[in-house]
Amino acid sequence: MSSGHSTMTGFLAAIVALLLVITGLVTEWPYWAWPAAAAALAAATSTLLWIQRRRTPFIPPECTLEPQSPLPPVERWEQVLKRVPLPTAKPDYDCLLSATVRWRPEDAPAWAPVVNYAGLAVNAILERASQVTAGADPTRLSLTEHVLSGELAVMESDDTGRLLAMAVDVRLTLSDEDRERLQKLATVRKNEAVWEHERRWEISRRSYLSDDVLKTTGSAVVWWLAKNDDKIDKTVSDIGLLTELASAANDQPVPRDFQRFVPGLSEVPEPEEPVWEPCEEAEWEPEEAGWEAEEAAEEPVFRPEDYFRMAMDASGVGEDDAERLLFMDRVRDAAWVTGLHDFAVDLGYEPPREEEPDTGDPNPSDSGPGDASEGNQESSREEPPMRSSFGPHFNGDPSYD
Known part of the structure; x- marks a missing residue:
C-alpha cells in the first residue's frame, strides 16, 4: 500500500x-x-x-527485472526563421521577418513521395507573408507586424496539400541604415512642405501689398487708416511716408499732388527743362520787350560756343591752357572748311577778306585762255591762310601740328 x-x-x-x-x-x-x-x-x-x-x-514494481518501456519522444514540428528579407512598397527597402513556423502533416497516400515538411512549411509562410508586406509602407512596420501576425496565426494548407502551417512570434524590422535613411527623407519632406507653405504665404502677402495696399497712394492711406481707425491725426502725418512707399513699390516718381507731404520734395521746386534756341544776331532789348524780356531773362539761351566752353570746363581744361585754344581753333577751322559757315562764325571764326579785282587793265578781254588759267593759279597760290579770333594758334602753318 x-x-x-x-x-x-x-x-x-x-x-x-x-x-x-x-x-x-x-x-x-x-x-x-x-x-x-x-x-x-x-x-x-x-x-x-x-x-x-x-x-x-510483495516486491515493488521498481525492483522487478523488466523495466517499464520509456515514452516515445515528442516530435516537434516547428522551424525558427531569423531576419528573412521580404519586399515592401518601396523597392529598395526590404523588411526583415523573424518568426517560428509550426506545421502538422496531413495524411498522404501510399504512393506519395517523401517530402521535407520543414521546407514546405517555411515556403508556405513566406508566400503568405510577402503578400502582406508587398503593399506595406516600410515606415509603418509596427502596424504591418500586427496585421501579419493575425494573417499567419491560422493553420492553412500549403500548395501541395501535405501539411498545415502557421507562424507565431512574428517580428518585422528594418536595417539600421535603411531606418536612418527613411528618417532623413521624412525630415526633408516635412521641411520642404513647411518651406513651400511659407513661400506661398510670402508670395500671397507680397501680392496683397503690391497689388492692393500699395497700388496707389490713396489705397495705402485707406489701408493705414483702417489699421489705425482711432488715430486720424497719425494717418495724416504718415501720408508722406505712405506716398514714398507706394512710389517705391511701383517704381514711379512721387505724384505731384502728394509732393507737399514729402519733406524732401515740398521745399525743392522741380527743375525746369532748359529751352535750346539758336542765337539771334540782333541784340535783345529787354526794355522794348516788356514782360517777354523778363521771361527770357529767367530762361538763359546758350550758344554753341557756350557748350564747347562748358565741355572744356567739365573735362578739367583751364581757360588759358594751350590745349583748349588749339581745340577751339581746330573746331572752328573744320566747321568753315566743311561748309558750316554760320556755325564757324558763332564759334568766333574770322573769314578771310576777299581781294578786290585789278581794274588797271583796259582790255581784259584781250587776254587769252592761257592768261586766265595763269591768273587762277596765282590767285590760288596767293590765298591768305585762315585766321582765328582766339590767336595765332592755328593759321595754316603745318609745323604747328
Whole structure:
C-alpha cells in the first residue's frame, strides 16, 4: 500500500468520526454509546487498512527485472526563421521577418513521395507573408507586424496539400541604415512642405501689398487708416511716408499732388527743362520787350560756343591752357572748311577778306585762255591762310601740328 492510500484512509476515518459526533450531539446519545461508536470506528479503519495492504505486491514494481518501456519522444514540428528579407512598397527597402513556423502533416497516400515538411512549411509562410508586406509602407512596420501576425496565426494548407502551417512570434524590422535613411527623407519632406507653405504665404502677402495696399497712394492711406481707425491725426502725418512707399513699390516718381507731404520734395521746386534756341544776331532789348524780356531773362539761351566752353570746363581744361585754344581753333577751322559757315562764325571764326579785282587793265578781254588759267593759279597760290579770333594758334602753318 502506498502512502497515498494510507492518507486517504485516515482522512475518511476523520470525516466519519466527525459525522458520528454531530449525530450523537443532535440525537443526545447516552454516555455508553460514545465509547461503542469510537470502538466501531477504530475497528472499521483497521480492517480497511489491512485489506489494502493485502492487495499490494510483495516486491515493488521498481525492483522487478523488466523495466517499464520509456515514452516515445515528442516530435516537434516547428522551424525558427531569423531576419528573412521580404519586399515592401518601396523597392529598395526590404523588411526583415523573424518568426517560428509550426506545421502538422496531413495524411498522404501510399504512393506519395517523401517530402521535407520543414521546407514546405517555411515556403508556405513566406508566400503568405510577402503578400502582406508587398503593399506595406516600410515606415509603418509596427502596424504591418500586427496585421501579419493575425494573417499567419491560422493553420492553412500549403500548395501541395501535405501539411498545415502557421507562424507565431512574428517580428518585422528594418536595417539600421535603411531606418536612418527613411528618417532623413521624412525630415526633408516635412521641411520642404513647411518651406513651400511659407513661400506661398510670402508670395500671397507680397501680392496683397503690391497689388492692393500699395497700388496707389490713396489705397495705402485707406489701408493705414483702417489699421489705425482711432488715430486720424497719425494717418495724416504718415501720408508722406505712405506716398514714398507706394512710389517705391511701383517704381514711379512721387505724384505731384502728394509732393507737399514729402519733406524732401515740398521745399525743392522741380527743375525746369532748359529751352535750346539758336542765337539771334540782333541784340535783345529787354526794355522794348516788356514782360517777354523778363521771361527770357529767367530762361538763359546758350550758344554753341557756350557748350564747347562748358565741355572744356567739365573735362578739367583751364581757360588759358594751350590745349583748349588749339581745340577751339581746330573746331572752328573744320566747321568753315566743311561748309558750316554760320556755325564757324558763332564759334568766333574770322573769314578771310576777299581781294578786290585789278581794274588797271583796259582790255581784259584781250587776254587769252592761257592768261586766265595763269591768273587762277596765282590767285590760288596767293590765298591768305585762315585766321582765328582766339590767336595765332592755328593759321595754316603745318609745323604747328
